[in-house]
Every structure is written in C-alpha cells, then in structure tokens.
Amino acid sequence: MRIAVIADVHANLEALQAVFERIRALNVDEIVSIGDMVGYNANPNECLDILLESNVSCVIGNHDAVAAGIEEPVLFNSLAREAVFWTREQLTEKSKEFLLKLPREKQIRDFLLFHGSIRDQDRYILSRDDVAWNFRLFAGPEQTAFIGFYGHTHIPAAWTEHQGVISATLQDEVALLSDRKYLINPGSVGQPRDGDPRAAFLIYDEQERLVVFYRVEYDISKCQDKILSAGLPMLLAERLAWGK
Ligand code: ZN
Numbered sequence: 235m236r237i238a239v240i241a242d243v244h245a246n247l248e249a250l251q252a253v254f255e256r257i258r259a260l261n262v263d264e265i266v267s268i269g270d271m272v273g274y275n276a277n278p279n280e281c282l283d284i285l286l287e288s289n290v291s292c293v294i295g296n297h298d299a300v301a302a303g304i305e306e307p308v309l310f311n312s313l314a315r316e317a318v319f320w321t322r323e324q325l326t327e328k329s330k331e332f333l334l335k336l337p338r339e340k341q342i343r344d345f346l347l348f349h350g351s352i353r354d355q356d357r358y359i360l361s362r363d364d365v366a367w368n369f370r371l372f373a374g375p376e377q378t379a380f381i382g383f384y385g386h387t388h389i390p391a392a393w394t395e396h397q398g399v400i401s402a403t404l405q406d407e408v409a410l411l412s413d414r415k416y417l418i419n420p421g422s423v424g425q426p427r428d429g430d431p432r433a434a435f436l437i438y439d440e441q442e443r444l445v446v447f448y449r450v451e452y453d454i455s456k457c458q459d460k461i462l463s464a465g466l467p468m469l470l471a472e473r474l475a476w477g478k
Contacts, residue, residue, distance in 0.1 A: 235263045235343075235439075235440045236261060236262045236264075236437055236440070237264045237437070237438045237439075237440070238257045238260070238264070238265045238436070238437055239266055239418075239420045239435065239438060240265065240267050240420060240435045241267065241269065241384075241421070241422060242270040242295070242386070242421075242423060242425060243271045243272075244271070244422070244425045245273060245276060245321065246274075246277070246281070246423065246424030246474075247275075247277035247284075247460075248456050248457045249423050249424045250423055250424065250433075251284075252433055252450045252452035253423050253433050254284065255450075256448060256450050260437055260448075265289075265291075266340075266342065266383070267291070267293075268292075268293055268349055268383055268385045269292070269293050269294055269295025269296075269355065269385055270295030270296065270298060270386070271285060271333075272297055272298055272301045272329075272333075273297030273300075273314065273318050273321055274313075274317045274425055274466075275457060275461060276461050276463075276464040278321050279326050281424075282328075282329045282332055282333070283329075286332060293337055293340050293347045293348060293349055294333065294336035294337065294338055294355065295350075295355060296350065298336065300318045301321040301322050301333065302330050302333035303322065304333075309356055313470060316466070317466055317467070317470060320466060338355055339352070339353075341378070341379050345379050345380070345382070346372075346377075346381070346383070347382075347383050347384075348382065348383075348384055349384065349385055350386040352371040352382065353371060358386055358387050359386070359387065359417065359419070360387055365417060366400060368417055369395045369415060369417065373415070380415050380416065381410070381416045381417075381418060381438070381445075382415075382416070382417045383418055384417060384418075384419050385419060385422065387427070388421065388426055388428070389419065389421060389422075390428060390434055390447055391418070392404045392405075392408045392417075392419075393417040394411075394416050394417075395416075396411075396414045404447075407444060407445070407447070408445040408446075408447075409443065410444065410445065416445075418436070418445060420434055420435050421436075421447070425473070429476075429478065430477045431474060431477035432449035432450055433449065434447070434449055435450075436448060454474050454475055457474060458472075
C-alpha cells in the first residue's frame with residue numbers, strides 16, 4: 235500500500251486542492267490526515283467536504299476540537315483564538331458532526347496517527363526531549379506500530395530511535411530500517427512554518443519501506459484574498475507567503 239500522509243490543512247482550500255492533484259498523480263491507495271483540518275484560513279467546510287468525499291482517515295487536532303466545541307482555546311494565542319471562534323461560527327452541522335466523531339489517535343496496520351504528541355494532542359514534538367518522551371510512550375510490548383506520524387508543529391521532521399539512541403534523519407527520502415522506530419511529521423498543507431511556503435505532505439510506501447517528502451506550489455494570493463474578505467487577521471494572510 236502507498237499512503238499519503240497530510241497534516242495541518244487548516245482550511246486552506248487552494249493548498250489542499252494542489253496537494254490532492256499531486257497525490258492523485260502519485261498512485262496512492264489511501265490518504266490519512268493527522269489533524270487540524272480547520273482553523274486559521276477561510277475554507278473549513280470546503281476542506282472537510284473534500285476529506286469526507288475522498289474517504290480520508292482523520293484524527294482530531296487541537297483546532298478541530300475547539301472549532302467543534304469539544305474544548306475551549308485555553309492554550310491558543312490571540313490570532314489562533316480569533317480564527318477558531320470565526321471557524322466555529324462557519325461550521326455546518328455536517329462539518330461539526332464529522333469533527334465530533336474523530337478519534338484522537340488511530341493505528342492503521344503498523345503505523346500510528348496522532349496530532350501533537352502521543353496521548354496529548356496539544357503538546358508539541360520540537361526538542362530532543364519531546365522526541366525521547368514520545369519514543370518512551372511508543373515503546374513497550376503493547377505497541378505494535380513502528381512509525382508514529384504526527385503534525386502540530388507545521389515543520390517536516392523525521393526522527394528514529396535505535397537501542398536508545400535518537401537521531402534526526404530528515405532528507406527528501408527516508409529508507410525505513412527494520413528494528414527501529416520512527417516519528418515522522420509530513421509538514422503542513424495549509425500553513426507551513428519552515429520558511430518554505432509550499433504545501434507539504436509525504437508518501438509512505440509500505441512494501442518499499444520508504445517515506446518520501448513532497449512540496450507543492452499553490453495559489454497563495456487567492457487564499458490570502460479569502461482570509462482578508464472573511465475579516466480574519468491580516469497576519470494570517472501574510473504568514474502564508476513567508477512560510478512562517
Ligand atoms: Zn496546526
């Protein structure tokens with residue numbers, strides 16, 4: 235099976251459409267989304283419709299949970315809070331129902347999907363300590379997965395652990411070795427923060443044991459116009475061009 239892994243779509247319709255176009259050309263069997271489908275940008279319902287129609291397996295992100303009314307935005311900065319309250323107002327019943335049913339974690343065969351950290355969707359995996367903590371949670375005989383796919387930071391990353399030693403292995407392609415565990419972030423579709431404004435995703439090929447990272451250009455100015463006409467903060471439009 236070839237699986238496309240997307241994260242942090244954040245209601246960016248133009249980026250999602252560009253990513254899906256590329257995914258369709260890459261011969262993929264399955265698409266999974268690791269949370270934050272909404273928030274920040276201006277097309278939450280349209281993006282959720284595409285994910286629903288395409289049978290994408292999703293887990294919930296912190297923005298999704300607040301937008302659906304499951305949680306309040308206690309850990310959100312003011313920009314994120316303003317956008318998530320706007321999103322709450324926009325969500326159709328169908329969209330809300332979809333978000334309310336999503337699990338926090340999901341294991342498919344030998345990979346695990348979660349948004350922020352294992353057992354904590356709000357916690358970032360940024361430092362080596364965060365990585366070590368997640369590998370600890372990821373160990374143990376009850377864990378049958380060997381890859382954890384996560385998002386939340388909006389920054390592509392690939393970490394591996396072998397006999398207690400952790401290393402970063404981010405290249406365009408990561409060949410997966412046996413007897414290792416991996417924590418891998420595809421980067422963000424709808425609001426990249428690694429300085430590259432192009433939409434990010436990855437393909438995991440189970441037979442080839444290979445992960446390949448991709449970037450796709452999309453119509454940023456169209457998305458920015460929609461953010462501004464929706465009355466969302468200007469900085470949310472500007473940051474898309476910076477990839478920050
Ligand atoms: Zn996010």
